[in-house]
Amino acid sequence: MGTMSFRDSMFLLAESRERPTHVGSLMLFDRPEGAGEDFLGDLHRRLVSGDVAVARDFRRRAVRSMTTLGQWAWVEEDDLDIEYHVRLSALPRPGRIRELLELVSRLHGSLLDRHRPLWEFHLIEGVEGERFAVYGKIHHAMMDGVTSMRHLQKALSTDPDARDMPPFWAVERRSRRSTPDDEEQGSSGPLAVIGGAVQGSWHAVESVARTTSSALAIGPALAASTLRGISGQDLVLPFEAPPTMLNVPITGARRFAAQSWPLKRIQRVRERTDSTINDVVLAMCAGALRRYLLEHDGLPDSQLVAALPVALGKGEQGGGNQLGAILVGLATEEADPAERLRRIQASGRAAKDNLVGRDPMVTAALSAAVAAPIGMGVLPGASSVNQGFNLIISNVPGPKDPLYWEGARLGGIYPISVPLDGQALNITAMSYADHLEFGLTGCRRSVPRLQRLLTFLEESLVELEEAADAQA
Amino acid sequence: MGTMSFRDSMFLLAESRERPTHVGSLMLFDRPEGAGEDFLGDLHRRLVSGDVAVARDFRRRAVRSMTTLGQWAWVEEDDLDIEYHVRLSALPRPGRIRELLELVSRLHGSLLDRHRPLWEFHLIEGVEGERFAVYGKIHHAMMDGVTSMRHLQKALSTDPDARDMPPFWAVERRSRRSTPDDEEQGSSGPLAVIGGAVQGSWHAVESVARTTSSALAIGPALAASTLRGISGQDLVLPFEAPPTMLNVPITGARRFAAQSWPLKRIQRVRERTDSTINDVVLAMCAGALRRYLLEHDGLPDSQLVAALPVALGKGEQGGGNQLGAILVGLATEEADPAERLRRIQASGRAAKDNLVGRDPMVTAALSAAVAAPIGMGVLPGASSVNQGFNLIISNVPGPKDPLYWEGARLGGIYPISVPLDGQALNITAMSYADHLEFGLTGCRRSVPRLQRLLTFLEESLVELEEAADAQA
Numbered sequence: 001m002g003t004m005s006f007r008d009s010m011f012l013l014a015e016s017r018e019r020p021t022h023v024g025s026l027m028l029f030d031r032p033e034g035a036g037e038d039f040l041g042d043l044h045r046r047l048v049s050g051d052v053a054v055a056r057d058f059r060r061r062a063v064r065s066m067t068t069l070g071q072w073a074w075v076e077e078d079d080l081d082i083e084y085h086v087r088l089s090a091l092p093r094p095g096r097i098r099e100l101l102e103l104v105s106r107l108h109g110s111l112l113d114r115h116r117p118l119w120e121f122h123l124i125e126g127v128e129g130e131r132f133a134v135y136g137k138i139h140h141a142m143m144d145g146v147t148s149m150r151h152l153q154k155a156l157s158t159d160p161d162a163r164d165m166p167p168f169w170a171v172e173r174r175s176r177r178s179t180p181d182d183e184e185q186g187s188s189g190p191l192a193v194i195g196g197a198v199q200g201s202w203h204a205v206e207s208v209a210r211t212t213s214s215a216l217a218i219g220p221a222l223a224a225s226t227l228r229g230i231s232g233q234d235l236v237l238p239f240e241a242p243p244t245m246l247n248v249p250i251t252g253a254r255r256f257a258a259q260s261w262p263l264k265r266i267q268r269v270r271e272r273t274d275s276t277i278n279d280v281v282l283a284m285c286a287g288a289l290r291r292y293l294l295e296h297d298g299l300p301d302s303q304l305v306a307a308l309p310v311a312l313g314k315g316e317q318g319g320g321n322q323l324g325a326i327l328v329g330l331a332t333e334e335a336d337p338a339e340r341l342r343r344i345q346a347s348g349r350a351a352k353d354n355l356v357g358r359d360p361m362v363t364a365a366l367s368a369a370v371a372a373p374i375g376m377g378v379l380p381g382a383s384s385v386n387q388g389f390n391l392i393i394s395n396v397p398g399p400k401d402p403l404y405w406e407g408a409r410l411g412g413i414y415p416i417s418v419p420l421d422g423q424a425l426n427i428t429a430m431s432y433a434d435h436l437e438f439g440l441t442g443c444r445r446s447v448p449r450l451q452r453l454l455t456f457l458e459e460s461l462v463e464l465e466e467a468a469d470a471q472a
Numbered sequence: 473m474g475t476m477s478f479r480d481s482m483f484l485l486a487e488s489r490e491r492p493t494h495v496g497s498l499m500l501f502d503r504p505e506g507a508g509e510d511f512l513g514d515l516h517r518r519l520v521s522g523d524v525a526v527a528r529d530f531r532r533r534a535v536r537s538m539t540t541l542g543q544w545a546w547v548e549e550d551d552l553d554i555e556y557h558v559r560l561s562a563l564p565r566p567g568r569i570r571e572l573l574e575l576v577s578r579l580h581g582s583l584l585d586r587h588r589p590l591w592e593f594h595l596i597e598g599v600e601g602e603r604f605a606v607y608g609k610i611h612h613a614m615m616d617g618v619t620s621m622r623h624l625q626k627a628l629s630t631d632p633d634a635r636d637m638p639p640f641w642a643v644e645r646r647s648r649r650s651t652p653d654d655e656e657q658g659s660s661g662p663l664a665v666i667g668g669a670v671q672g673s674w675h676a677v678e679s680v681a682r683t684t685s686s687a688l689a690i691g692p693a694l695a696a697s698t699l700r701g702i703s704g705q706d707l708v709l710p711f712e713a714p715p716t717m718l719n720v721p722i723t724g725a726r727r728f729a730a731q732s733w734p735l736k737r738i739q740r741v742r743e744r745t746d747s748t749i750n751d752v753v754l755a756m757c758a759g760a761l762r763r764y765l766l767e768h769d770g771l772p773d774s775q776l777v778a779a780l781p782v783a784l785g786k787g788e789q790g791g792g793n794q795l796g797a798i799l800v801g802l803a804t805e806e807a808d809p810a811e812r813l814r815r816i817q818a819s820g821r822a823a824k825d826n827l828v829g830r831d832p833m834v835t836a837a838l839s840a841a842v843a844a845p846i847g848m849g850v851l852p853g854a855s856s857v858n859q860g861f862n863l864i865i866s867n868v869p870g871p872k873d874p875l876y877w878e879g880a881r882l883g884g885i886y887p888i889s890v891p892l893d894g895q896a897l898n899i900t901a902m903s904y905a906d907h908l909e910f911g912l913t914g915c916r917r918s919v920p921r922l923q924r925l926l927t928f929l930e931e932s933l934v935e936l937e938e939a940a941d942a943q944a
Binding site: 087090092106116252444 | 489490509510512513553556559560561562563564565566571575578581582583585586587588597598723724725916917
């Protein structure tokens, strides 16, 4: 039996039927040339045949009992029911992306079975255009979002001719963060917690919040005043975010939408406006959110604020990057897209400058202060009335080269995140080959017509392109 | 806002992620002649278009707040998201009954969203043989199993040419039991509770138990001694059931299996052995359970005991039949099928004789005593160590004539029940036209290879047929 870190057990303790705490990902594949309609069914049959070993990580089950003194711990499941975890599904006709997103939204809304290792893989046939999809779901206590995305990539190959590949759940992880011995390695100080949470993460904001906000015992008021003393002109402070329709308690059902954009288009805007990819991604989101809130008669007079996980270079612990969380003002009340982008650039730069080069202890404290409200919204019994920010937007670098699974080309890979009480919408962007993939995850009740945001993202990018061309 | 009866609110209070408390049903339809593959998709589109009114019962949502003094109550949902409740799904190839049961097992294992009216309908395309299926799921607090099956039937027609029929959720119910004003009509005395629970019910055993065991304050020990004073030779007393692999705490995942048998075969055995349909159904189950437990090296030396809801003629309240719950010994340790059937006949007759003709108050008390252990297993905090019986077996009369929905012939209708802590398997049989339909619902972990029981039911029936022929 292995201990479970305080941080990981928080994800189990905070979970409820309104707030499932698992992360997911959707992968879209082209069937290999010449493969028939039975390709996926045959693959599924082989994968559940019992011939495929299951990695140790995927055999861990969470338990809590008298023996563990009521604390959560990991035990190894000796009788894994592989057909339960690896499932074959199908889309109703005509099998468009619309039907796929509908199915994935449903699958992402249901709770994982705590009597089993906390993961599921769904192979989905019947996607039009000779494609199939894989939806993977794993509990945040087992693996954070970015770690799980990296894990998925490790099971893929750049070689289109590779066959009989070990599936996702057969690949052993080697990251220290995730071993059951986590806490036994003396990595539980506040800085190590930050360092440990890092190994890349679009969920790291939450991890940081959940652990350091309590470890450092920084109250939000204290945090704000600490920041106020060192703030510059463009720096957004915590608790400046206006209340919106997105900042309400959430229910259990989910809506998920996803789309790819050519990286070239975003790079062109970046070059012509002297900004970063991050700036352009944030500006796309800002324009889309403005249109969405206008359509729902709910655009506030002051700007929306996004929390953004950022990497800050090597950490002191040697393992992985030092991570910070920054607040960026989205200038959503500004009608002019060029001016909006300019303000986003300035706000992001100020927030990052504020973290870079500081004593690591201060960096940790500042990031925790930014992220503290997340922890508050999720910790049982805490209130979620005060908004530190309106939503989390993440931008994660993904695989550079096209990847294959059993000869099937990965056409797109989309992260599916965890909406929180008070943050009913999450936007995550990830690069893959020559595309930028957006995944939008929302509470089905609080974020109606979520798919409209895809249209608005496109319109927002077109606006930016026009502004960039005019500028150049 | 309407009050919720104590009985109905118990189903919400007792529910956990291990013990979803909804009932379900699976209906299998033949596509109408000449209808293409888009038949179900087109039907779904019409049903969620917003043109179809939703009945008041299906707009009720359960709430509990300060205003309701912490008690559960019903409110009307004014913004019903019909696409959430009525879903289109599909089977993976080849779309056999096996794939259908797998999908339905999954759907039955997930919790309903308490922020919405507690029901879902899944239209399932891709069933081989030009068929489609409908899986309906409704919370026990809204409707008990038999009521919901009757409700489904009301939405069907004996006329194959009927079209534009109001769907299941558009049909208003007229039963007194289920109106929100339930308790306001002075029907909350112990007898009325039994009478009210009746309107036919394969779940009535549970309803009776949950309400009367507390209303009458009969402890199991008292109950047993009460029965002992009036018992005959063949009467099975509570707490005589041996522990088996089926009598353990359950987990949340489900396995569902279903199959039809021609009524003729069962009637032939009945006639040649001078027994009832109920006797033959119980004998089929007894033989199947014997084989199943032998295969798992877990057949106890003493016989398994089934609890069986029975109707006892008109109740005093005028509304519906008087309901009782009886215990029947299944003679599972007996190898000879003819002798096994004889003992089941005797046990069933003794149990029923014990109830019939008694003072209604005694009938109620006896049934409550029989059913009490169910309530104990489900009430929060109660222990489930002592077994009053091993499983609930129900046999419910269904529609006599073939039914149609939008021209599609109903080929089979199978009830899906609620496994309980301590009763990991439930068997329900229902007649429909010239068939008897069995639905087996089990905890996925505690009842492995549940579908084997279908084979064993067939083998058991063949044994009985041979024994009956030898006897005649």
